[in-house]
Amino acid sequence: MEPDEGWNDTRRPYPDGWSVHGIVAGIARDRPGAVALIDGGERTTYAELDRSADAYARALADHGLGRGEVVAILLPRGTELVVTVLAVLKAGAAYALLEPDWPKARLRDVVAELGAEVAVCDSARADGLGLRVWTPPGLRAAPRAEGFTPVRAGGADPCCVFVTSGTTGRPKAVLSPHRATVRLFRPGLSFGDFTPHTVKPLAAPLPWDGFTLELWSALLVGGTSVIVREPYLTPFALRRAVRDHGVNDVFLSSGLFNLFVDEDIESFAGVSQVMTGGDRLSVPHVRAFLDRFPGTALINGYGPVESTVVAATRRIVRADCEVATGVPIGRPAPDTRVHVLDGARPCAIGEAGELCVAGDGLALGYLGDPAATAERFPVLELDGAETRVYRTGDLARWDENGVLHFLGRMDRQVKVRGYRIEPAEVERQTEQVLPVRRCVAVPRRAADGGYRGLVAFCVPERAGDPLDGALAGLREVLAPYHVPESVIAVAEIPRTARGKVDETALLALLDDAEAASPADGRAPAAPAEDSGDDLDLLVGRVAADVLGRDTVPPGEDFVALGGTSLDAGRVCARLTSELGRPVPVSLLLRERSVRGLAAALRETPAPSSGAAREGGPVPLTPVQRDFLGKHLSAPDDRQAHCTGVWLVDGPVDVAALDRAAAYVHRRHEALRAAYRDDPEPGAVPGNAPAPRTVRLPAAASEEEAVREVHRELLRPLEITEGENWRLAALPVDGGATAVGYVVHHIAFDGWSETVLARDLAEGYRGGAERSAASSLARTRAAWEAHRAALPPAEPLLRELVEELRDTPELPLRPGPSAGRGAPSRVVRTLSEKGVAALREEAVRSGCTLFTVLLAGYARAVARVTGQDDFGVVVPVAQRLDAGMEDVIGCHVNMVCIRVRGAGGVSPEGAAPLVRRALAAQHVGFDVLIARLREAMPPRTPGVPLFQTNFVVQGEHAPVLDLGPVRGRPVRPPYAGLTTPLQTEVWPDGEGGLRIVVNFLPSAGDLVEELADAFRGELGGRE
Template identity: 30%
Template sequence: MTRRPLDTDEFVPAGASAQVRPVWAAIRSQVARAPEATALVIGGVSLTYRELDHASAGLARLLWRHGLRPGRVVCVRTRQSALSVVAMLAALRTGATWAVLEPDLPVGRFQALCRDVDCAVVLSEGGDAVPASALSAMPAPPTVVDASELPLARLVEAGQEPLTGPYPPVPEHSPAYVAYTSGSTGVPKGVMVSRGQLAASISCRGPVYGTEHSVFLIALRLSFDGILGGMFWSLTGGHTLVLPDPRQLVRVAEFTRLAREHRVTHLFNIPSYYRAVLRDPGGLPDTLRLVVVGGEACTPQLVATHNERLPRTRIVNEYGPTETTIACTVETAPDPARERIPIGRPWPGARTLVLDERLREVPAGERGELYIGGQLVALGYANQPARTAERFVADPYGRPGGRIYRTGDIASVDERGALHYHGRTDDQVKIRGTRIELGEIENVLERHADVAQAVVLCERAGQDEPQVIAFVLPTPGSGPPDASTLRAHCRGRLMEQATPTLFVPVDRMPLDRSTKADRAALRTLIPTDRQASGGTAGGDWSGYRLAVGRMWAEVLGHSGAGPDDNFFAVGGSSLKVIDLHDRLDKRWPQALRVGELFDCITIAAQAQRIADRLGERTRGEEHAPPAAYEL
C-alpha cells in the first residue's frame, strides 16, 4: 500500500456532533483569560499560557516552512519534554496531525507511520536521530528537524512576530492525531482520531473532574493516548498540567516528590503504577482531590487500599480502547465490597452494546463482546482499510451509516446498568477442551488477602498442553503466599482447568513503557525448571510421598503440587499420566496400573496405594524412598 494524505471524509460518523467547542479555540480562550497562569510544568520547565501560546506559534511557523500542512503529519520523536507538548499544539494550530513516537520505541513503529501516512516532518533530537538506513529506504523521506537546536526561548520569541497569513481552516472531522498501538496482533496500527472526537472526549469530563482550579499530574508517556484526557482537560480549562520527565516517571519516589512539590489535586495512573505509589501514600500531598485510574483492570483490592490510605480522595475508574478516543466509560463510585470493580457507564456521546456472535444484545448479567458506538469512535486505522472494516462495523441499532467499534473485550451489564470487564476474547484459551478466561483467574487470585496483584499467562512448553502460570505480588507486610494455599483458594471459584499450574512470586510487578504490567518481562521470570513454588509445597512428606512427589515434579515441570492436589489441576494431562506411570512402574514394578492413576489422582493417594501394595508383598516392611528423590 502507498501512503496517502489523511483525507478522511469517508470515515465521518453519521450524526457526528458539531456543537462541541474545538480544542484549539478553548485553549486560546484560556490564553486570553489568564495569560500569566501556569499552563505546563515538565522537566524543570514551567510555561505560562502566554508562553505556551507563543512557543506553539513559533514552532508552527517553522514546521509550516518545512511542509507541514493539513492532511500531513509531524512525528514527534523526542524525549518527553515541554517541546513535545508544544509540537502537539503546533500541529493542532496548523490543522495538521501529530504522532508521538518516543526515540526508545522500536524504529519499526516509525517506519509503519511513514508507510501509513504522509509524514512531512520528524522532530527528533541529535543523539536519538532517526537511523539513516530507515530514511534512505523511503521513496520520499520526511524532513528531519533537530529539536536540540530549538530552545523554547527562541520559539517563544519567534511566536510573537506578526503572522503573514492565517492558517487555513480545517473541518472538525480532520485528524488531530495518530496513535500507534500493536493490539492483540502485535502488528502496529495507526489509530486516527479527529479534532471533533478529541473535543467531544474532553468536553464531557467536567462533571467527573470538577470545576475548581486543578493541578493535574499524569503518570504516562505522551505516546500513550490515555494521557490526552487529563492533558487537554487541563489546557482547555485553564488548569495546570504537570508531567514527569522520563527519569521521574520510572522512579516512583521522584514521581511522588513531583506531586508534593506542585501540590497536585488530580492524579492519573495505570493501576499497576498506582499500586507502587500507594506503598508510600504519605508521599502524596494533602491537596489531592481525585485519582483517576485506567488502562488496566481496576480491582476491589486496589480501591480498598486507596480508600484506607487516602480516605478523603475520590477514585474513579476509566475504560476505553485507543479506538474510542482516550476513554469511553467511567465508574465514578467504585465499591471495594463488590466482587469486581465496574468499568461504569458511557461518557456522554458514547454508546455501549454487549452483543453475542450474531450481534444480538445479551441479557443483563450475561457475557458478550463489548461494542462502542457514538461520536467517540475513532476514524479508523491509517492506510489499513481492511482492518478498519474488520473492527469498525455497521451499527445494527443506530442511524443508517453509523459505525460501532468491536473492542474484543468481554463484558456484562449488572443489575444497576454498569458495565463489567471480564478480559479479552484473545485472552481466552482452551485447556482440555474448556475455554478459560485469564482475566477471571486474575480477579479470583486478587480476592485472596495475601495477594496485592496477579497477572496470569498461558504458556506452552514444547508439545505439552498450555500451562496457566500466575505471577503473584504479595500484599505489603506479608510473605509470598504458599502455592497450595492459593490453589485451595481457587478451588470452588474456578473450574479445575483454570486453576494455575504454577505460582511465581514477584517482589515487584515489572511495568512496560505505558506503565502497565509487562507480560513480556514476566515471561522471562518463568524458571526453566519450573521450580517456582517457593520450595516444597506444604503438607506431610513422609514415606513414599517424597518419592512420588519428586516424580510428579519431574513430569509436571514444577514442584508446586501438595500431597492432596489433583494431578489434573496442577498441570497434569492424559499424556503426562502415562509418563508418570512409566516412572512409578520403573521404581515399583506393577505397584500401580495406569488406569488407576485416573482415579487415584493425588500424591497422598498414590503413595498410600503403593505402600498398601508393597506392604502386602513384604508383610508391612516400609520401602523408604532413596535420598535422590528428596524434594
C-alpha cells in the same frame, strides 16, 4: 433491550472550528497570564504557550507540512514537546508521539504504519527512518509568528495517532479526531472534576492514550500541567508536586496505582481526584485506598484507544469492592454510547455480550489498513438507526442499575502495565528475530490478578539448540513492553485434548526452568557478593525483596533478572523511604544493577530537601516528646488536637483557601515534618503535602456550622507521616462561611494561631509570597544556644522535685455524669473596663498581667475547693527572638507553680513564684514528672500529679482577614485535656477577655462556681 440509564444523552453539536488547539488559543486570549505548564523551575503561561506554538507551526508550514498529514514526534517529555504538539495541530496536521528510545526496527515499523513524511526530532534519532526532519530551534530562539493564522480544524478532522498492538505481527496506528478528545473535558459535561484549578502531572508514556488524558484534561480547561521528567510518576514525585505546585489530580495505570498503595499510600494526601485504569483493578488495593481516603474521588476508567482514552467511567464506592466480577467500569463517557451485543442483537440486562462503543469518541480508523477498519468499525442497525461502532472484543454485561461490568476478553489480547498487547504480534516478531520454528507467548499473572508480562516458549530451528542471548536480541527490536520476561526453549508446544495450546503445561515448564536456572540460558546466578558496603547491601536487599529472590548478585542486570519498570519503581520507592532522599527510577533503569545503582547514589549528592537537610532529624522538646509518646501509644486520641473555627462574614473561595494552605505549608517546616521515634524522638524535615480543604455541606445556623466543622476536624492525624494539620469549610445559610482548622499540638501552640491567621490571609489574598520562616533546625539550635548560657538543669531539677514532692491533690468533686467522657466548658467574660483595671493593678504591683490573673485564679480555686496548697501547670513560650515570633510550631515548655496560702495570695506574693518557675523553664517537664512519680507517695489512681492548668492565650484575637470578608474566631470544645481542669483566658477582640474553664466529668460539680469565683476575683461583678 438496553437500559436507558446506561446511555449518555448529553450529545450536543460542536461549534464550527472547535478543535483542541482552538480551545487552548481561546484560553490564552481569556486568561493569558494563567500558568499552563510547569517544567522544573520553568513556568509557561497560556499566552506564552500559544505564541510559541504559533511560531513553531509557521516553521513547520515553511518546512512543507501540509493539512491532513501525520507528524512523528520523537521528543522527550517537556515544555518543547507540548509546544510542538500544539504547533502540529495549528498547522492542520495530526501528531503521533513515539518513544525516542524505541529500537530502530520498532520505529521503522511504526513509521511505515503511520505513513508519516515528517519527523520532529534531532537528526540522529531520525537516521534510517526515511523522513524529512524538522529540529525545533528552542523556545527562546523561535522566530515570532506575526500574521500567522492557524488552520481552522473541525471536530471530525484528524488530531492524533495512537500506536497499539496488532494481531498481524505489525503495530496498528489508530487515527483519532479532535472531537474524540474535546468531548471528554467540556465544562459541566465531563466525567470528572476538571476546572481551571486542575493541577495535574504529565507523566504517562508518550504513545499511550493516557498521555492525552493527562495533558488535555488540564490544558482544555485552563488548568496547569506539571511535567514529570522521570520515566513515570513515583510516590516521591507526587508528594513533591503536591507540596511545590498544588497538584490535586492524578492519573495512574492500574499497576502503578497498586504500587503507590503498596509502597507509599500517604503520597495521595492532598490529591482530590485519582483516576486509574488500563486493566482490571485490584480489589484489595482499591479497598485500601478508599479506607485511607474516603473523601477522595477514585475513578475507574475503561476504554480502548479506538474510543480515545475512555468509553466508560465509574466513581468507585466501597460497595464496588464486593462485586463478584470486580470493580464495575461504570457508565458511558460524554457523547459516547455503549452497546452490549450478541452479534448485532442487543443483550438483555445481565446477559454477557461483546462491548461495542459508538459516539464521538470513535477513531476515524486504522491508518493504511482499510480492511481492519471495516472489520472492527462496522455499521450496525441499532435502535432503528445506522450506527458506526467499534467492536472491542471485551465481554461485558449491564446490571439493573445501568452500570457496566467487565467480564474478560473474547480473544488472547492482554494488558501489561497499561499497554494493550496482542500475543500474536510478539510471537510473529520473535519468530522473525530468533532462530526458532514456532513461538507461543503466554501471559503471566501478577500477584494482584493482572498480567505482569509474557513468557515466550520457542521451538528452536534445530532440536536441542540453546537460545543464548535471546532476550538481548529481542530488546534490540521489540518495544520494551513487548519484550518477554523469559524465553524458554521447548522441544514442542503441548496441546490439550481439543488440540489447543496447553498454556497451563507451558507455565509448568516455566516453573521447572526457573527452579533450574535463570532465563536466557544462563547458569544459576552466583550468590550475592558481600561488598561490605551498607549501601550495596541495602540496595541488594530491597531489590531481592521486590523480585522475590533470596539474593540479587550485585553486578547482575536487573531487567535480565525479570525486573519490570514497575518493579524498578517499587525498589526506588522503598529506597527513597529508607534513605530519606529521592531515588529516581531512571537511575536504576540506567544503571541496571545493584552495584551500579549504589555507586550512582554515592556519587550523586543528596538534595537539600528531606531528612538530610540541616543534619537530619531535629531533636524534640520535652513537650513534643510527650505528645509523640502519647500519639504512638494511642494514635486515635484527640487530646493534642488544637482546633479553631473562624466565622467568616461572607462566601469563601475554597480553591483560594487551598492555595493559601499551600503557602502556609511552604513557609512553616513544622507543618510538613514527620514526627518519629526512630532511633530517637525527632522531627524529620520533609515534603508532606499541604492539606486540601475539606468541603462540607451547608449548615442552617452558625452554631450548627461550628459543630459540624469541629466534628470533621477531629479525625485522626498521622504525625509520623507528616499529616499534621487540616482545614475544613462549610457554608452557612445567609451567606456566611465557617472555616476551621486542626493542628497537632506537636507542631503548634497558642502563639502559632495568630501566625496561622495572618499567613492564611496573605496566601488567600495572593500578595507577594514571604520567605520561609525559620526552620526547625535553626529554631532548635537557637534554643540550645540560649540554654547553654542558663544554669545547669540537674541542680534545678533536684530543687523542683524537693519543692513539689508533697504537693497535695485538689479535692475535685465529680459531676452527676462522672466517668469517662469528653471535656465540657463554661465561659465567662470580662469587659474592656475590667481589663483596664487589671492592667493598672499590674503596674501598681510591679508585675505582669499574667501574674495578676494567676493570683486571681489561685484564690478562686482555693475558695471553691477549700484547698489552700496546690500546684498549677503553666505553659511558657520559648520564642527567644523576633525571628521566632514569625514561626508556627510547638515552642513551649511546661512549668509547675506551687501556691501555698492560695486563698490570700496577692500579685506581689505570686510574682516570686512565677520568677522561680521561669528560671527553671529549660528543665524538661517530662523528666520532672518522671522524677516526681518516683519521689511522691502513692496518688489516687488515674489522677495526674497536678490537677489544673492555667493558660493566658496571647494579647490579640487571631482575626482571619480575607480581604472583602473577615472571620472572627470561635473556640470549639477540646477533644481531650491533660488535667481535669484547664482554665484559659483569651482576648475577645474588643479589649475584653473571655474566661473559659474546660473540665472533665471528674471535676464537673464545681466548674460553674469556679468560673464565677474567678471572674469575681478579677473584679468582674458588673
